[in-house]
Amino acid sequence: MPDSLQLLYITDDDRHIQAVQIPWKLWRKIEPLARPVLDPFMKPDFEEPVEPLSAFEEFLHYWDFRYPYSPAVSCPHCGAATQNWRDDLTHPFRLANANLGGLLVFHCRACGATIRQKHFRDHMAVEHTAPKT
Template identity: 35%
Template structure:
């Protein structure tokens, strides 16, 4: 093995890449970032189904003084969309929608909880521990 090479690819007898060796010191230094990158797809596929029936029920009984807004924004990482139902790939995963006006999402960029509290005349966004009011 080349002593200057810190990451070593491993190949099968047929030349197929089968794995990669990363020195422990590099893994420990970058473990959180590497796990987020390497396990990102697993985290997405492990999500429960979105409660779309709750969302449809929320829309059916809409009685606020403003039109339905499908915009979602995460103040933790800056991810945003004008319509979370149309994104491909998805940026936000619906977690809950209640008739009381609470709609909660998980940001798929940073896994923060993004909550929209609908009141009669405004929406209050809560993004993890950050709060921003949108009128």
């Protein structure tokens, strides 16, 4: 094998092979064969659930409370806050649940706390659960 195509074996303290480093020229030749095998390993272990935006839209559609809806969300646990959870580019809160009964549930991306906005006929109450440690 030419010097430019030498393989480098990376071992642990017990000299067990942990990885093999291959030259770029060789990788370009074998990538089409290797990619289907490697792709499943390249995906993240956890995919964040999709926000239930259709349930939220339904919640807004039937809004008939005595006060206007406010998109502001704040985390009583860590203090993270936004004036509009939908339009904030940093998206500090992820909508986890929405229902016609007036409940909106958010997860704080900063600390992992759960924030529940309970919309009643004449007021909104906020509850939260601290993140699991």
